[in-house]
Amino acid sequence: MGRGVFITFEGGEGAGKSSLIEEVARQLASDGIQVVKTREPGSTHLGEHIRTLLLNHTSQPVSPYAELCLFLAARAQHIQEVIVPSLERRKVILCDRYNDSTIAYQGAARGLGMEKVESICEFICQGVQPHLTLYLDIDPAVGLFRARGSSPEIAGERGYDRIEVEGLEFHSKIRKAFLEIHEKDPARVHLLDASQKKEIVCAEAMKAIRLLLGSLA
Ligand SMILES: Nc1ncnc2c1ncn2[C@@H]1O[C@H](COP(=O)(O)OP(=O)(O)O)[C@@H](O)[C@H]1O
Ligand SMILES: [Mg+2]
Numbered sequence: 001m002g003r004g005v006f007i008t009f010e011g012g013e014g015a016g017k018s019s020l021i022e023e024v025a026r027q028l029a030s031d032g033i034q035v036v037k038t039r040e041p042g043s044t045h046l047g048e049h050i051r052t053l054l055l056n057h058t059s060q061p062v063s064p065y066a067e068l069c070l071f072l073a074a075r076a077q078h079i080q081e082v083i084v085p086s087l088e089r090r091k092v093i094l095c096d097r098y099n100d101s102t103i104a105y106q107g108a109a110r111g112l113g114m115e116k117v118e119s120i121c122e123f124i125c126q127g128v129q130p131h132l133t134l135y136l137d138i139d140p141a142v143g144l145f146r147a148r149g150s151s152p153e154i155a156g157e158r159g160y161d162r163i164e165v166e167g168l169e170f171h172s173k174i175r176k177a178f179l180e181i182h183e184k185d186p187a188r189v190h191l192l193d194a195s196q197k198k199e200i201v202c203a204e205a206m207k208a209i210r211l212l213l214g215s216l217a
Helices: 017-030 045-055 064-088 099-109 114-125 140-148 152-157 162-184 198-216
Strands: 005-011 035-039 092-096 132-137 189-193
Touching: 005 017, 005 064, 005 099, 005 198, 017 035, 017 092, 017 132, 017 198, 035 064, 045 064, 064 092, 064 099, 064 114, 099 114, 099 162, 132 162, 132 198, 140 162, 162 189, 189 198
Parallel strands: 005 092, 005 132, 035 092, 132 189
Antiparallel strands: none
16 A cells, blocks of 8 residues: 555535644644545546536436446546545545545445445455545534534424425434444544534544554554
8 A cells, every 4th residue: 555644534514624624734734744635426527528518407307326336436446546645645635525524424324234235345455445434524514504504403393395304314324334434444544523623523533543553653
């Protein structure tokens, strides 16, 4: 896997992944560490096409199996084009979502089965697994409020809208799945309480990252 360091950031919508990656990258870069920020799908030419495909099909139902295959196709390309070369160049890779999101979204929330999706992810990734995963845990109602500026809980007072109810149920399944993944592998998956202030979440993330970098040095 080269001599670089692979760190993934996981969690539901609005948990704070993208903001945290920006701040962690800034702090690591100011320590003189070479960082690569990346995300799926979309960090490669093929990934951009897949992203467009996924976004352009919002009006028609997409088979959950097709959705899984598209995400995995983007991942396979991302591994070959970005992650493996960056590891070989000894970079610290900060990746916004990876296998755990696929296991939680497609495996748990879409109902394809967490174990089945995990094993297909393992096949696709050929051993390219994160050294550390920072899981940002948040109540989905809070996360959705941050991400969209409206809360399904508040919507409840004026009567739930079908999508909003489904949205919250869907996102609750995702949180439960992430918590299971953390419980199964706490050594890799570090849980951060993402309801805290950004500065505190970031300080805790940096502590875990510095510990990892120290142990690999
Ligand atoms: N710890 C936090 N407390 C309050 N708001 C936050 C926190 N972290 C992120 N946010 C805000 O929530 C919104 C979603 O954050 P973002 O980083 O885009 O989440 P994600 O990438 O996980 O969907 C942004 O407006 C961001 O500034
Ligand atoms: Mg984001």
